[in-house]
Amino acid sequence: MAAPGPGRVSVLLPTYNERDNLPLVVWLLARTFSDSGIDFEIIIIDDGSPDGTQEVAQQLEKIYGSDKIVRQLFLLPSGTAYIHGMKYATGSFIVIMDADLSHHVRLHFMYCGKQKEGNFDIVSGTRYKGNGGVYGWDLKRKLISRGANFLTQVLLRPGASDLTGSFRLYRKEVLQKLMEKCVSKGYVFQMEMIVRARQLGFTIGEVPISFVDRVYGESKLGGNEIVSFLKGLLTLFATT
Amino acid sequence: MTKLGQWLCGLALLGSAWAALALAPLGLQPPGPLRQALLPLPVYLLVAFGCYSLATVGYRLATFNDCEEAAAELQEHIRAARADLRRRGLRL
Numbered sequence: 001m002a003a004p005g006p007g008r009v010s011v012l013l014p015t016y017n018e019r020d021n022l023p024l025v026v027w028l029l030a031r032t033f034s035d036s037g038i039d040f041e042i043i044i045i046d047d048g049s050p051d052g053t054q055e056v057a058q059q060l061e062k063i064y065g066s067d068k069i070v071r072q073l074f075l076l077p078s079g080t081a082y083i084h085g086m087k088y089a090t091g092s093f094i095v096i097m098d099a100d101l102s103h104h105v106r107l108h109f110m111y112c113g114k115q116k117e118g119n120f121d122i123v124s125g126t127r128y129k130g131n132g133g134v135y136g137w138d139l140k141r142k143l144i145s146r147g148a149n150f151l152t153q154v155l156l157r158p159g160a161s162d163l164t165g166s167f168r169l170y171r172k173e174v175l176q177k178l179m180e181k182c183v184s185k186g187y188v189f190q191m192e193m194i195v196r197a198r199q200l201g202f203t204i205g206e207v208p209i210s211f212v213d214r215v216y217g218e219s220k221l222g223g224n225e226i227v228s229f230l231k232g233l234l235t236l237f238a239t240t
Numbered sequence: 241m242t243k244l245g246q247w248l249c250g251l252a253l254l255g256s257a258w259a260a261l262a263l264a265p266l267g268l269q270p271p272g273p274l275r276q277a278l279l280p281l282p283v284y285l286l287v288a289f290g291c292y293s294l295a296t297v298g299y300r301l302a303t304f305n306d307c308e309e310a311a312a313e314l315q316e317h318i319r320a321a322r323a324d325l326r327r328r329g330l331r332l
Contacts, residue, residue, distance in 0.1 A: 133306055143297075146304065156243055
């Protein structure tokens with residue numbers, strides 16, 4: 001395996017039933033990184049998908065080479081994909097993103113640019129500032145999103161404008177430190193990471209991102225999600 | 241200290257200051273008009289905060305960007321990706 005370059009970026013892609021989106025995401029990542037001359041690797045962490053995601057990942061490994069595509073299969077409790085994936089990451093920066101094409105991959109290199117610009121420990125994507133935004137959201141979903149974010153800002157004063165977006169770049173040591181400290185699961189885990197990062201004095205830069213609604217597959221925002229968000233928010237409020 | 245702890249401390253501080261001034265025993269009370277204003281102050285503040293919240297969320301909702309270009313660009317990228325991957329041997 002080739003030794004990692006100094007600025008290598010490891011992308012952690014947890015997948016579950018992403019047979020359609022995965023090749024597209026990988027293609028976009030590969031192209032974006034090679035266009036901007038950034039050394040990268042993509043770590044696909046599959047949660048035992050029954051739809052053939054692993055076969056697709058295997059084909060991608062053949063196409064791009066096994067130094068660029070690293071495949072792992074686990075049956076994982078939710079939220080632990082990153083912990084497992086990180087063990088295999090050889091880069092000095094780690095990008096966490098969703099494999100469902102809701103994040104606009106072109107912006108990756110902006111992340112790396114932003115990180116260099118401010119020498120930030122974490123660069124976080126935000127839908128709420130600059131020309132960040134969403135596509136395909138109805139009024140109700142936007143209202144819930146803004147309402148939830150307002151509540152989060154009031155209660156947690158996190159110092160970042162978008163806590164539930166899951167598109168971030170971390171320095172590897174920073175992510176490792178945060179993983180040790182964070183105890184939540186799912187996307188509350190994402191929120192906890194930013195809150196703890198602030199407490200530990202890490203610097204956070206922000207980049208506006210466009211969150212395009214899922215191209216393939218179902219997006220979830222029902223009553224259950226809202227209840228679990230509130231529970232998570234209150235837990236963080238009381239414990240951090 | 242946790243955020244909850246900070247809130248409780250802040251509320252305790254403000255609450256005791258308010259109680260000391262507004263509910264003071266006769267003789268130590270501040271002048272009449274001041275007392276009139278102090279008594280309902282917590283309710284006023286709550287209502288004011290409620291209005292601020294509604295206004296802020298409403299404004300942010302109205303200015304929430306719709307990324308038409310990004311969506312269109314993504315569709316284009318998807319087309320290019322599928323063509324290229326097929327060429328490279330991916331069986332979709």
